[in-house]
Amino acid sequence: MPVVRRTAGRPGRRAAPLTTPRIAVTPQGGEVMTQAVERGGGSVADPENADAIVWTDPARPETLGEVLRGSPARWVQLPFAGIERFVAAGVVDRQHTWTCAKGIYGHATAEHALTLTLVAARRIHRHVRSGTWLGDRGLQAPERRLKTSTVMIVGTGGIGAALRDMLLPIGARVLAVNRSGRPLDGAVRTVPIGDVHDLLGEADFVVLAAPATDATARMVDREWLEAMKDDAWLVNVARGSLVDTAALVAALRDGVVGGAALDVTDPEPLPDDHPLWTLDDVIITGHTANTWRMAVPELARLVEENVRRFAAGESLLGVVDPDLQY
Amino acid sequence: MPVVRRTAGRPGRRAAPLTTPRIAVTPQGGEVMTQAVERGGGSVADPENADAIVWTDPARPETLGEVLRGSPARWVQLPFAGIERFVAAGVVDRQHTWTCAKGIYGHATAEHALTLTLVAARRIHRHVRSGTWLGDRGLQAPERRLKTSTVMIVGTGGIGAALRDMLLPIGARVLAVNRSGRPLDGAVRTVPIGDVHDLLGEADFVVLAAPATDATARMVDREWLEAMKDDAWLVNVARGSLVDTAALVAALRDGVVGGAALDVTDPEPLPDDHPLWTLDDVIITGHTANTWRMAVPELARLVEENVRRFAAGESLLGVVDPDLQY
Numbered sequence: 001m002p003v004v005r006r007t008a009g010r011p012g013r014r015a016a017p018l019t020t021p022r023i024a025v026t027p028q029g030g031e032v033m034t035q036a037v038e039r040g041g042g043s044v045a046d047p048e049n050a051d052a053i054v055w056t057d058p059a060r061p062e063t064l065g066e067v068l069r070g071s072p073a074r075w076v077q078l079p080f081a082g083i084e085r086f087v088a089a090g091v092v093d094r095q096h097t098w099t100c101a102k103g104i105y106g107h108a109t110a111e112h113a114l115t116l117t118l119v120a121a122r123r124i125h126r127h128v129r130s131g132t133w134l135g136d137r138g139l140q141a142p143e144r145r146l147k148t149s150t151v152m153i154v155g156t157g158g159i160g161a162a163l164r165d166m167l168l169p170i171g172a173r174v175l176a177v178n179r180s181g182r183p184l185d186g187a188v189r190t191v192p193i194g195d196v197h198d199l200l201g202e203a204d205f206v207v208l209a210a211p212a213t214d215a216t217a218r219m220v221d222r223e224w225l226e227a228m229k230d231d232a233w234l235v236n237v238a239r240g241s242l243v244d245t246a247a248l249v250a251a252l253r254d255g256v257v258g259g260a261a262l263d264v265t266d267p268e269p270l271p272d273d274h275p276l277w278t279l280d281d282v283i284i285t286g287h288t289a290n291t292w293r294m295a296v297p298e299l300a301r302l303v304e305e306n307v308r309r310f311a312a313g314e315s316l317l318g319v320v321d322p323d324l325q326y
Numbered sequence: 327m328p329v330v331r332r333t334a335g336r337p338g339r340r341a342a343p344l345t346t347p348r349i350a351v352t353p354q355g356g357e358v359m360t361q362a363v364e365r366g367g368g369s370v371a372d373p374e375n376a377d378a379i380v381w382t383d384p385a386r387p388e389t390l391g392e393v394l395r396g397s398p399a400r401w402v403q404l405p406f407a408g409i410e411r412f413v414a415a416g417v418v419d420r421q422h423t424w425t426c427a428k429g430i431y432g433h434a435t436a437e438h439a440l441t442l443t444l445v446a447a448r449r450i451h452r453h454v455r456s457g458t459w460l461g462d463r464g465l466q467a468p469e470r471r472l473k474t475s476t477v478m479i480v481g482t483g484g485i486g487a488a489l490r491d492m493l494l495p496i497g498a499r500v501l502a503v504n505r506s507g508r509p510l511d512g513a514v515r516t517v518p519i520g521d522v523h524d525l526l527g528e529a530d531f532v533v534l535a536a537p538a539t540d541a542t543a544r545m546v547d548r549e550w551l552e553a554m555k556d557d558a559w560l561v562n563v564a565r566g567s568l569v570d571t572a573a574l575v576a577a578l579r580d581g582v583v584g585g586a587a588l589d590v591t592d593p594e595p596l597p598d599d600h601p602l603w604t605l606d607d608v609i610i611t612g613h614t615a616n617t618w619r620m621a622v623p624e625l626a627r628l629v630e631e632n633v634r635r636f637a638a639g640e641s642l643l644g645v646v647d648p649d650l651q652y
Contacts (some may be wrong), residue, residue: 111471125450133602169494
């Protein structure tokens, strides 16, 4: 995302800012984010005197609700793309403008999705766990190449598009699924989610990169898994709620699908006695597709740009649609 | 590699073939390779009556030597890119024309190198071994992105170029090292191998993709490893002989480098009691970057094309330079 700075030399490009907006960075401040506010033309303030809130905790919606009740803020910036906890808590109202970080973490999360897909194809988890040289067996093993594989991307937002940009240069065949069926450039075919079962049987890897909404909750059920090839892998970098976990465990045990690489699970964190930990072809990475360390520089750029836009009265980036829940 | 077929409609494009060459496919025949010979315009023959030998075993150079002593063959096609075992056995003489499969497996091996690099960056091996959810620790963990990393590619042949084509779309910064210093397109800098120490300190990941020759034997020694960042990873998809294994083990134990992802080792196979198996940040995949299952379709295409060229008296693909040993 290019960061456009205010400059004196371009008269008439947009209305002059009305004010230096007062921005609260909370519950944790931190130099990187407060500097981003200031670079964007804002001043850092307490919530009770703030025009806007930058909420830096990925969760704690109730605390945010309390903060908002004592604040004149009109705009709230959330730190991650997934806002379902805030929606579920009833915090995302229509009195405030809500923005989230959708789009900006697409690349980092897509990189993780690519990693998990390659790990599944190359069976890295089995090599890592073996503790011994596979020897000549290695040459006979069913390791696969993405170049000769078909990858279905479910969800064509920031993550899906970034993943497409990584898969095509490797030579993978890409299928896409989204809400509308609007074609994803580079995909050999895109279908609306209602028609996903027509395509599932073609995919060697099915990557979930869709938002968690009422419409996507547990959409990966037994029927979905039955429609997949029996050696295909499910890769989830979206949200655990998209998958019916019990159905997935059963499908893995029954050989209905080949494996599952999960950055996210339901429940989360996954308890130590959960059967997913016991299956050979399951990889769990504990919600690390986009770590806080990766996120902070991207979020700081977004905050800077949105503060600048807020001050200038321009439309903000990443505005939440309360009806779509993302 | 496009496969050019003989057609009747292009007079004068090249000299008419003198003969239907007799090609032995040995020690293992197999339908895929004999069909490739026939598609290329050859007929399958026994070695004692063959104009050429397609050697289908990645090793057994002594057996090949015996076969050659009883054969009038003028050309020998070897099945893999690395021919150091045949060179060491003294089989690669100047009486025959030797071709190997250099170049054609670059993509498959590069995909494996990309996989290992991403696994190291995302610490997949630690997640796989943990058997438990890392929880909030996950968000603080030093997982890295390739987009914000520098990858040094050592060797700019088929593997190195294919890896470059996968890394650049992800946004990695690419450095290159080769024999001549001839720039690799897309690399921010390419240096000859003699100057590698100038660049090693910039790399987060150092990927070995160079042939095994006298010049590259044990080139990764203590001094090389000391020149790397202490959190950098060594990735080897070339040959184990490029690395001084004892120096690598010591460097890993001393924290001189961050980790090693090794598809190839010295010795190979790596014995079960080798210290490399005991280190947390070591990943060993047992020479599966290019499995036989992956290789066969590519090799068949090469054999078809080289048989066609041999019949037509054209120059062959993948001719071995006995002086360079590859």
